[in-house]
Amino acid sequence: LNQYPLALLLVGRKVLVVGGGHLAQRCTSALVEAGAAVTVVSPSLTPALEVLPIAWLRRRFRSSDVDDTWLVHAATGRPEVDTLVAAAAEERRVFCVQADDRYPATAVRVGSGSARPTAHDFGRRGGVALIGAGPGDPELITVKGRRLLAEADVVVADRLASGLLLDGLRQDVELIDAAKVPYGRQLSQQKINELLVDRALAGKFVARLKGGDPYIFGRGGEELAACVEAGIAVEVVPGVTSAISVPALVGIPITHRGMTHEFTVVSGHLPPSHPDSLVDWGALGRLRGTLVLLMAVRNLAAITARLIIAGRDPATPAAIIQDGSTSRERIYRGTLADISTLGAVPPAVIVIGDVAKILPVPLPSLPSPSPTIQKQSAADQG
Numbered sequence: 544l545n546q547y548p549l550a551l552l553l554v555g556r557k558v559l560v561v562g563g564g565h566l567a568q569r570c571t572s573a574l575v576e577a578g579a580a581v582t583v584v585s586p587s588l589t590p591a592l593e594v595l596p597i598a599w600l601r602r603r604f605r606s607s608d609v610d611d612t613w614l615v616h617a618a619t620g621r622p623e624v625d626t627l628v629a630a631a632a633e634e635r636r637v638f639c640v641q642a643d644d645r646y647p648a649t650a651v652r653v654g655s656g657s658a659r660p661t662a663h664d665f666g667r668r669g670g671v672a673l674i675g676a677g678p679g680d681p682e683l684i685t686v687k688g689r690r691l692l693a694e695a696d697v698v699v700a701d702r703l704a705s706g707l708l709l710d711g712l713r714q715d716v717e718l719i720d721a722a723k724v725p726y727g728r729q730l731s732q733q734k735i736n737e738l739l740v741d742r743a744l745a746g747k748f749v750a751r752l753k754g755g756d757p758y759i760f761g762r763g764g765e766e767l768a769a770c771v772e773a774g775i776a777v778e779v780v781p782g783v784t785s786a787i788s789v790p791a792l793v794g795i796p797i798t799h800r801g802m803t804h805e806f807t808v809v810s811g812h813l814p815p816s817h818p819d820s821l822v823d824w825g826a827l828g829r830l831r832g833t834l835v836l837l838m839a840v841r842n843l844a845a846i847t848a849r850l851i852i853a854g855r856d857p858a859t860p861a862a863i864i865q866d867g868s869t870s871r872e873r874i875y876r877g878t879l880a881d882i883s884t885l886g887a888v889p890p891a892v893i894v895i896g897d898v899a900k901i902l903p904v905p906l907p908s909l910p911s912p913s914p915t916i917q918k919q920s921a922a923d924q925g
C-alpha cells in the first residue's frame with residue numbers, strides 16, 4: 544500500500560501506549576520528548592519506563608482505554624494483542640501504530656540512506672562500539688556514533704541516552720535496558736560487561752550507547768577492559784559530554800577570556816566526608832576557576848558548605864541545569880551559598896564560578912516552526 548508520511552505535533556495530547564517492555568520503551572521515551580501526555584497500560588514496566596513522567600495503568604489492556612486518546616501505540620511484542628488494540632482503536636477512529644508495522648517504514652530515520660543497513664551489509668561481526676550519545680538531544684550524537692548505532696544488531700542503552708535515538712532502531716535489533724536509575728533498579732556493571740562480551744562472542748555487533756561521553760564518569764574504561772580481556776574488537780566513539788554541553792546550551796561558557804583559565808569537572812556522588820571520596824574538596828575550594836559538578840544534587844548542601852569552609856566566596860555565582868537539552872530542561876540560578884536550596888532534582892549539571900552569570904539569558908534563539916518537529920524531522924533526514 545502507498546503510505547502517507549506525517550509528523551505529529553503531540554504537545555499536551557493524550558497518547559496511549561499498550562505494553563511495558565522494550566518495544567514500548569522506544570516509542571514512549573520519544574512521545575514524552577515530543578510533549579505528549581502518555582498513559583502506558585501494562586502489568587509491568589522496564590526500569591527506564593518507570594522513571595518517565597507517564598501515567599501507568601498497571602493491568603492488561605481494555606478496549607475502553609482507547610477512549611478520548613489521539614493516538615495509540617500497540618507495542619506489547621505480541622502480535623495477537625497488538626491486533627486487538629488496533630481493532631479497538633479502529634472502531635473508535637483513533638490512529639494506531641503497531642510496532643511491527645512501523646519499523647520497516649521508519650528505519651531510515653537512524654540510517655544514513657534509504658536502505659536498511661544491517662551488520663551483515665557492513666561485514667561487521669562480533670564487535671562492540673562504546674558510543675557517546677551526547678547529553679539528551681538526539682541531534683547531539685556524533686555522525687560516527689549515529690552510523691554505528693544504525694549498524695548494530697544489539698543496543699545496550701543507558702537511561703540518559705535519548706529516547707528518539709532508540710525509537711528509530713530497526714525492529715530486529717535487540718534492545719537491552721541498562722538503565723542506571725540513581726538509587727533505583729540497576730543492571731550491575733558486571734552484568735553489563737558480561738552481556739557485551741556474550742553478544743559479541745555470538746557474532747553480534749553491539750552498540751553500547753552511553754549518555755554524554757563514555758569516559759566521563761561513564762565506566763567506559765571498565766567496559767572496554769572487559770571486551771579487550773575477552774579478545775573482542777572494540778571501538779570508542781567519544782561523545783558530547785553533559786559537563787560542557789549542558790551549560791553551553793543555556794548560555795554558560797565554562798571558560799571565558801579574562802575570567803577563568805581553568806575548569807574542573809568533579810563527581811559529587813559521594814559527600815566530602817565519605818571515607819571512599821577521592822576528591823580533595825579543600826583544594827577545590829581554593830581554586831578561582833569554574834567548577835562543574837556531576838551527580839551532585841543529593842550531596843550539594845554538604846559540598847557547597849565544604850567549598851565555603853575551604854575559602855570559596857559564598858557569593859560566587861552558581862547555576863543548576865536539570866535535564867539539559869531535553870524538553871524537560873530547567874535552570875536554577877543562585878550563589879554558592881544558596882544553590883543547594885533551590886529544589887533541583889537529578890540529572891543535573893551544577894556550575895560554580897563567575898561564568899555562571901557572564902552571558903545574557905535567556906539566549907535569543909534561532910527561529911524555528913516548532914522545536915519538537917524540527918528535532919524530529921532533522922533526525923529523519925539522516
Ligand SMILES: C[S@@+](CC[C@H](N)C(=O)[O-])C[C@H]1O[C@@H](n2cnc3c(N)ncnc32)[C@H](O)[C@@H]1O
Nearest residue numbers: 755756759761784785837838866867890891892
Ligand atoms: C553517570 S554520569 C554520566 C556523565 C556522562 N558520561 C557525560 O559525559 O555527560 C551522569 C550525570 O551526568 C549529568 N548529566 C548527564 N546528562 C545530563 C543532562 N541532560 N542534563 C543534566 N545533567 C546531565 C548528571 O550530573 C548526571 O547525574
